[in-house]
Structures are given as structure tokens and as C-alpha cells.
Amino acid sequence: MIEKLEATSAEAQSADLVADNIAKLKTLFPGLLTESANGAAINVDVLKALVGDRTASDLDEKYGLNWHGKRRARQLALTPSTGTLRPSPEESVDWDTTQNLMIEGDNLEVLKLLQKSYASKVKLIYIDPPYNTGKDFVYPDNFQDNIKNYLELTGQIEGGAKISSNTEASGRFHTDWLNMIYPRLKLARNLLQDDGAIFISIDDCEVANLRKICDEIFGEENFIATCAWQKRYSRENRGAIGDAHEYLVAYGKNAELFQQVRGLIAPTEEQTKVYRNTNNDPNGRWRPIPMTAQGYRPNQMYEITTPTGAKHLPPEGRCWGLVEPEYLRLLEQGRIYFGRDGSSQPNIIRYLSELEGLVPWTWWPSSEVGHTDEARKEIQSIFGSQSLFDTPKPTRLLQRVLEIGTKPGELILDFFAGSGTIGQAVFAQNSLDQGNRRFIAVQLPEALENKEFPTIAELTKERLRRAGTKIRAENPMFSGDTGFRVFKLSNSNIRAWNPAHDDLAKTLFDHEEHLLPDRTEEDILSELFLKLGLDLCVAAQTRLITGKRVHSIGGGVLIACLAEKITREDVEALGQGIVAWHQQLAPAGDATCVFRDSAFADDVAKSNLAAILEQHGIAKVRSL
Structure with a gap:
């Protein structure tokens, strides 16, 4: 019996010779292929250069990042929105008094709508955009009528959900992601204060491209840092090298101004445990700081007599760290320590209460800012044992960003809000320093396979409700704002002119x-x-x-x-x-x-x- 071949499977189709040839070329010359509207394409100029053809054009050679669709993405950021934001008081908390916002909608359109009301008013933007994983990410992609596309996606009008495919097989793996993020960053920059900053969570796949985009949008001179966050604390037995960290790329609207106002981070327990109070000093815990400095300064080379009569000169090659009048002033105040026996070299007494904060490093260990396992447990502590969100960030991580980038009273924006960690972080940080920071959280109502929370936006709102209740329960003296107003993206209240030519x-x-x-x-x-x-x-x-x-x-x-x-x-x-x-x-x-x-x-x-x-x-x- 001859088996009939079905023409429905990839295995039954003839070999794709073009794909085989492209795969071979890619193996030999990775730089030969470029992304195009139709998938992978050959860069003819690169091919000519590889075979020694001196006619290869260098007219288009310039430093920067280019991809198919960049011009359209740039224009998209300039296209005004035809939508509006409709209030939803019944889904809000403390509608009449809160200064926080949770906006449900496509963040590209929302950013356009916020341009007039919040231009140059946001101190800090934090975003955790979808990483380029080779899986689909859902965002409206109809550049002609993004509002209509959004309403279709969310089932508000007929048409059904649209999915912007971003698989590796599409040949537009980086291109689609770049076209998604570029106009959003362009619009976001307009909302920042002159001394504001943006922190972007990202992984290895797009960190290099993200740096190039941000160099173009914010200016290379406004790069602040790329911080490495230790997202795992245990090793995995897979891969050549374990994946243990992600990045936070930080840019200022004006990095010089941001440097002048940036915050210091609170000292860790490890850093403060050296402060003790063995003598019951009424000023609290303290530590001795050696009173010497490197080098030779004549006015800092005097002799010191200890309470026991011992005499000291600075060690060889060093001098005292203070001029004599300043030393005598501190001695009179009881701020000089001569060791337990009162005869050692002088030390300055530094009190823990004087430790204002620390300049953050680019390495953020999980012990200080949390890890992915902690983030998942936070979600579970709020919602029970349900696994509702795959990629949350720990609240402590965002609190570190808030420490560096904000002071009480300032406005924070997160337009990829996800499960709503930014809101919980703002509540938590305000409860620590009695601040009144406020936030705008924007989230697309992307579908979830959960009957109680059918979309991510529903999950965002419920987490904010429960997080606010939790903060108040844990901090009964805190009287700050734990509410939020809900708005939803929709088409304009003003009827669009749409003539029926037959009537x-x-x-x-x-x-x-x-x-x-x-x-x-x-x-x-x-x-x-x-x-x-x-x-x-x-x-x-x-x-x-x-x-x-x-x-x-x-x-x-x-x-x-x-x-x-x-x-x-x-x-x-x-x-x-x-x-x-x-x-x-x-x-x-x-x-x-x-x-x-x-x-x-x-x-x-x-x-x-x-x-x-x-x-x-x-x-x-x-x-x-």
C-alpha cells in the first residue's frame, strides 16, 4: 500500500533551497545578512567587500543603528492620537483624594495623550518592556488607526485580537522589537523633567540595541550607567555559563542636572553593623575613623598628646587628617577616640546618625534589591498560591530605583506596568520616609488565562488595591496616599467626521x-x-x-x-x-x-x- 502524503505538514514539502543557501551563508558570514520587510536579505555591499570588490559603496556608512521601519517608527511618535481617557471611579481607590493614576490602554496612545498635561513633569520613568524572547508580544500594530486596532484587540469592537508576531523565524526578530520600543521612548523623553531620568530593565538580547536607541533619543552624553542586577542567587545546571543577571540602563534628560539631584541609597545592615555603642554614648552608635591622611602637609604635622600622656606624631609618609585647630575643636566636643586604653593614635568618632547615604554602584546584588524568586513570592503573598504573572520584578529593586531617582513629592511613570510593582514600591518607599511620591502606571489589557483576572490590567489594579491595604496594615502610623484613579483608553468623545457619500x-x-x-x-x-x-x-x-x-x-x-x-x-x-x-x-x-x-x-x-x-x-x- 502506497501511503498518501498530506500536503499540510512542513515535512511533506519540498526542500527550501533558498532557506538552505541563506543558512549556509549565515554560518560562513554572519554579517552578510540583514533584516528586511520580507525577512532575511543579503547585504550586497557587504558581499562585494568580502570578495574584494572595490566598487562597494560607502555612501551609506555612518555610525548609528538603522533598521527597516525606523523612519515610520519616528513618524509614528509624531502622529497625534485620536483617542481619550475615560474615567472609571468604580474601579478606583480614594478617587476624590488620590494623586496616583492607573491607565488601562496601549501605552503608545496613552503617552501621546499625556503629552500636554505631563510634559516635563515626570521626575523618574521606570519601564520593564517585554524582552525579545522569540515569542509573540501583543501590541496594536495598525499604524493607520491605532485606536481602532486597540479596541479590536480588547474586544470593544468587532475584529478580534491582533498579535504582533515577533518570532525568530519571522526574519524580523530585532526589527519588530525596535519598531515597538522606539516611538515609545521618543514620547517618554518629552515627559521627563530636565533633571529627570529613565531606568529600563532589559536582558542581553537587546541591551546593545537599547543603548544605541537611547544614545540617539536622549543623547550619548546623557548616559548615566548600565547597572547589573543579580536576578538569581542559585546556580543552574544548564548552558555553558549560567544566566544570573539582567540590566537596568539609565539615561538622564540632562545627566549633569540629574547628577546634582540624584539620591543616595540607604546603608545596608552589613555596612552599619560596624557602628556600635559600647560606652553608652547618648548620641547613639558610632565607629572610629583613623585621623591620618596620605602625604605631607606642614600644617598637619603637629604632635598630639593622649589622655594618658602618650605622645604621637603622624606615621611615616602620612600627616594628620585635620589641621590642629579643627582637631582641638573635636577633642573639646568629645569626638576624638584614643582607643580602649586612652593612649592609641587619635581616631575621629563618626556617628551612625551622620551617615546620610551611599553612592550606588552598578552592581546590584540580590541580597540588597531582591531576586526573581522573591518577586514571585511577593505576588503569592498578595494573591495566595496562584501563579499569575511570569516575570515580576521585586519591590526592593524598584525601591532602589526610587531611592536614586526621586525625592518625596515627585512623579514616577511606568508605561509597562505589568503586575503593578511600581505602585507597591511607591507605597512602600513613601511609608519608609513619609514621602508623597505619586505614580502613573500604564498597562495594556493583555489576555491572561485566568478567570478571576482575565487581563494583565485587571491584575495590575487588584495588586494595587491589595498592596495599599497591606502597606496600611503593616504601617498603621502611615497616612499617605495608597489610592489610585483608573482611566481607560477609548476613542474620542467628540464625534469624528465620517460622511456617508450616498446620504x-x-x-x-x-x-x-x-x-x-x-x-x-x-x-x-x-x-x-x-x-x-x-x-x-x-x-x-x-x-x-x-x-x-x-x-x-x-x-x-x-x-x-x-x-x-x-x-x-x-x-x-x-x-x-x-x-x-x-x-x-x-x-x-x-x-x-x-x-x-x-x-x-x-x-x-x-x-x-x-x-x-x-x-x-x-x-x-x-x-x-
Whole structure:
């Protein structure tokens, strides 16, 4: 019996001669292949050079990193978003008082939407982007309409999830990752303060490319360090050399300014155990520091007499570390130690309370900042025994980043928030130093195989809720902010112009109302925040004026009345009521007043209301 071959498996297909030839060339000359839109391709100029052809062009030779799609990735960062952020108070914690944000959405679009409200306001950005592992990573990839693509991915409109494949077999292994990260870093830089910095977790696969990208975006002169984090503490019996570390690549927006304000890290237990208090000194634990210095300085070569009468000169080749008047001042204060018998060479007493901090090194051992096993146990301590997230970072690692890069009161951004470690780290660090740091965490609702938490974004929100509760339980004296406001990426509240060419009259009628019918006043207010450059956590008040809800944002900087109907009869009372409230609020700057355009009965009503407001100093009157 002759077995019938099925033409559905790779084994049944004929040999791919082109692929075989490319594989052989790659073995002989790795630098000969380059990535292209269609996969691996031959670099003809390199081939000519390898065979000694002197006609090989060097016109395109320049220092830098190039790949297929770089121009489009650069343009993508400049393309404005057509989306908005819709508030979700029911999923938030302490909505009315918190200054923290958790935003669910594609971070590329979210970064675009944050440009006006948070430009140059973020002190520290930390991100842990998807590593280039040869597996798929899910991000919207429709450059024509990224919002539509995102809504399809999340099942909000028909179309189904789209997966941006990034497998090694695609021939675009590095290219797809670079096209994903490049525009996001371009946008992120705009949000940093001049003395701010970005820390990026990465592994060996893309660390070299990441350095080149960051050199281009942030400037080579603004490179701060590449820190090695010991992610494992036990050895593995596989591979030629065990994989025990990852990196944190750090750049400043202006490295010189960052250097002036960067933080010191807290001393470890190992570093402080040498401080003791054997004599019950009321100033606490201390240690002796030898009072000598290298070299010869005539004014530091005096004789010292100890309490027992012993006399000392500096050791050969050295001098005292202090001039004599400074030594005598410390001696009078009881800050000089002559050993247990009172006759040894002098030492300066240094108290533990005077140890302000240490300059961090580029080597971050797991004993100081945690490891991957600790990170997984942290997740389990919050959610029970469930294994919900494969690649969390330990909270202590992010606290180290916060120590170096922030001070209390500053803003932190993580636009690959994952399980939400950044929020827990901010809560924990604030509880340690009674700080009031705030964060913005952004996470794509990527699907998880978990009924309780169907997406990573749902996991992020729940971890933040539980982490806040845990911090308060462990630190009952801490009264800081452990809440967060939730916003979700969506298409704009303002109806897009999309004419039906076969029925223009119907199109004009449909667009008479500019706002989408299913949107709340709170939805529209949030979009106004973004368009006017207001913080999404800005304080808001609401009062009824002639039966219509009027919102005051930021102490009267923005006043909005989004009522659906304003008649001629309403105008006088509504206008005078707004004016009276505005005068009571007395905002520092010019106020903007916004109304729903379709609400006015006619142009007369609109003009009259604008005139009343302008006569009383509210010159910026807008309609949606």
C-alpha cells in the first residue's frame, strides 16, 4: 500500500533551497545578512567587500543603528492620537483624594495623550518592556488607526485580537522589537523633567540595541550607567555559563542636572553593623575613623598628646587628617577616640546618625534589591498560591530605583506596568520616609488565562488595591496616599467626521450633535483635562446653577457646563451664577469656560451667555 502524503505538514514539502543557501551563508558570514520587510536579505555591499570588490559603496556608512521601519517608527511618535481617557471611579481607590493614576490602554496612545498635561513633569520613568524572547508580544500594530486596532484587540469592537508576531523565524526578530520600543521612548523623553531620568530593565538580547536607541533619543552624553542586577542567587545546571543577571540602563534628560539631584541609597545592615555603642554614648552608635591622611602637609604635622600622656606624631609618609585647630575643636566636643586604653593614635568618632547615604554602584546584588524568586513570592503573598504573572520584578529593586531617582513629592511613570510593582514600591518607599511620591502606571489589557483576572490590567489594579491595604496594615502610623484613579483608553468623545457619500443630508443631521451619545459628563471633562493640559488628578467641584450641573476644575481654572439644553431664558441666571462662583474661587490665572455647542437654543442664546461671561473677566469661552 502506497501511503498518501498530506500536503499540510512542513515535512511533506519540498526542500527550501533558498532557506538552505541563506543558512549556509549565515554560518560562513554572519554579517552578510540583514533584516528586511520580507525577512532575511543579503547585504550586497557587504558581499562585494568580502570578495574584494572595490566598487562597494560607502555612501551609506555612518555610525548609528538603522533598521527597516525606523523612519515610520519616528513618524509614528509624531502622529497625534485620536483617542481619550475615560474615567472609571468604580474601579478606583480614594478617587476624590488620590494623586496616583492607573491607565488601562496601549501605552503608545496613552503617552501621546499625556503629552500636554505631563510634559516635563515626570521626575523618574521606570519601564520593564517585554524582552525579545522569540515569542509573540501583543501590541496594536495598525499604524493607520491605532485606536481602532486597540479596541479590536480588547474586544470593544468587532475584529478580534491582533498579535504582533515577533518570532525568530519571522526574519524580523530585532526589527519588530525596535519598531515597538522606539516611538515609545521618543514620547517618554518629552515627559521627563530636565533633571529627570529613565531606568529600563532589559536582558542581553537587546541591551546593545537599547543603548544605541537611547544614545540617539536622549543623547550619548546623557548616559548615566548600565547597572547589573543579580536576578538569581542559585546556580543552574544548564548552558555553558549560567544566566544570573539582567540590566537596568539609565539615561538622564540632562545627566549633569540629574547628577546634582540624584539620591543616595540607604546603608545596608552589613555596612552599619560596624557602628556600635559600647560606652553608652547618648548620641547613639558610632565607629572610629583613623585621623591620618596620605602625604605631607606642614600644617598637619603637629604632635598630639593622649589622655594618658602618650605622645604621637603622624606615621611615616602620612600627616594628620585635620589641621590642629579643627582637631582641638573635636577633642573639646568629645569626638576624638584614643582607643580602649586612652593612649592609641587619635581616631575621629563618626556617628551612625551622620551617615546620610551611599553612592550606588552598578552592581546590584540580590541580597540588597531582591531576586526573581522573591518577586514571585511577593505576588503569592498578595494573591495566595496562584501563579499569575511570569516575570515580576521585586519591590526592593524598584525601591532602589526610587531611592536614586526621586525625592518625596515627585512623579514616577511606568508605561509597562505589568503586575503593578511600581505602585507597591511607591507605597512602600513613601511609608519608609513619609514621602508623597505619586505614580502613573500604564498597562495594556493583555489576555491572561485566568478567570478571576482575565487581563494583565485587571491584575495590575487588584495588586494595587491589595498592596495599599497591606502597606496600611503593616504601617498603621502611615497616612499617605495608597489610592489610585483608573482611566481607560477609548476613542474620542467628540464625534469624528465620517460622511456617508450616498446620504450627505443624513450625515449632516447625525453630526449636529458633536459628542457621542453614550458618554457621560465625567468622560467629556477628562478629555478637556487632556486638551487643556490639566493634571488628571486635579481637584474638581460641582454645584447646581439654575438646575444645571456646573463643574469647577483646579480652583476655577476650568469651568464647564455640559447641560444638554440651554434656552434664552436660562442665559442670564446661568451666566450670573457662573460669574459669582468664579469670583468666589478667584483662580490665579485666566479661566476657561466650556459648554456643549448643541445645548444652545440658538446663536442668540450662545452670544448672550458669552457676552455676560466676558464682561466679568472670563474671556475664554469655548464650546464642544
